[in-house]
Amino acid sequence: MYIIKNKFIFLGISGLLVAASIFSIFYFGFRQGIDFAGGTLWQIQSENISGQEFLQEMFPESSVMPVEGGSFLIRMPEITEEQHQESLKVLQSRFSGLEELKFESIGPAIGKEVRDRAVWAFLAVLVGISLYIAFAFRKVSYPVNSWKYGIITLVTLFHDALIPAGMTAVIGYLGYGAELNTNFIIAILVVMGFSVHDTIVVFDRIRENLRLGIGKNEAFSGLVGRSIQETINRSINTSLTLVLVLVFLYFLGSPALFHFILVILVGTIVGTYSSICVASPLLTLWKRSGNI
Incomplete structure (x- = not known):
């Protein structure tokens, strides 16, 4: 219940990080790799x-x-x-x-084609994941409509992609070689896949508790808070295992993969945070705002 009770603090932290990332992207811009810019x-x-x-x-x-x-x-x-x-x-x-x-x-023509395909792949993944979540939760219509799970998942995915992207823009601007290239897109897609897995774990526990009628006499926010408590250890332990591997790869691996690993590392931490402290609080806020 701690996370739900303090949801505005956690959402505020995410809002600041996203705002800083958007500012960095538009102010500093990306240093494009040759596979995009030619x-x-x-x-x-x-x-x-x-x-x-x-x-x-x-x-x-x-x-x-x-x-x-x-x-x-x-x-x-x-x-x-x-x-x-x-x-x-x-x-x-x-x-x-x-x-x-x-x-x-x-050549610039090939670079543009690669860039366009990468953008379409990114958008297709976002839409596909959102539709899948909405379909998977189609039987959960009360107290939150199933499509809202998909929309909230989409919001958290944007959150998880924007923050590593903002970091990449800053590092590239400072001259440390971070570029917007195919490796960056692959890293973001990996982050999105891991993040949606974490989010589904929490949402699925909420769905299961609703289906079994557990907590029928308590508020929806209380049920969501208890569902987070039941899954938080699994989410953190799974993420910590991956983070430790990525840290070792970052310090001991090939220098050519530094930025690729760093994007996945930061994205994994951000994705774990969003699945616990952003997705579920947004669900309770949307439910409280009315049956839209």
């Missing part, structure tokens, strides 16, 4: 490269970023294979033992 990503390594000044002078329209292991990541507009080979020869003549670790070049 361009060339080139990673080279040589013990003779002491700094990035020469690379920045050679590629004035590019951004050069040092990477762990003594390599450099060059991000530039799309170049042809002929330009790639010419530049590689110049670098190899300037720096002995130069090694090319990665070269990716994607």
Whole structure:
């Protein structure tokens, strides 16, 4: 009952985080990866490269970023294979033992197509999950209509996606390499899948208690609070297991996966919070507002 009694505090915290995330997204914007914006990503390594000044002078329209292991990541507009080979020869003549670790070049048309498909996939997942929840709870029409479960699930999914997205915008703006790319979309979809699972656990306990007539003589908010108490240990323990794995992966895994893992890590924590402290309180508020 503690969560339901203090629902405005928890909803206020979520509101502040969502507002800050929306502000970050619109103010800072996203640094788009080449798979969305198009361009060339080139990673080279040589013990003779002491700094990035020469690379920045050679590629004035590019951004050069040092990477762990003594390599450099060059991000530039799309170049042809002929330009790639010419530049590689110049670098190899300037720096002995130069090694090319990665070269990716994607045209803007392909990048736009990938971006559009990612957006449609994200929207399709949102709609599909909401419809499934509404269908799964179709027999629960009192005291809250079944479609409201679906709408509230949709709201919590937006909540769980916006906060990691806002974090990514800030990290990208600060120059730590976080980008809006395919990996980011996959991470958000993973977060949404985990979050909806947690939300369903709580909603299903509410449905079961309603079906069995448990708490028929108590207010709906009391039944929801008791349902949260019955499921909170399972939700937290499941999330904690995943969080521990992600923390180890973040500190011990490949640097290339840092931001991917960070989005899932933050999203998992936020998703657990929303399934317990946002979804169910919203359900009680909507019920109290009337039978809409």
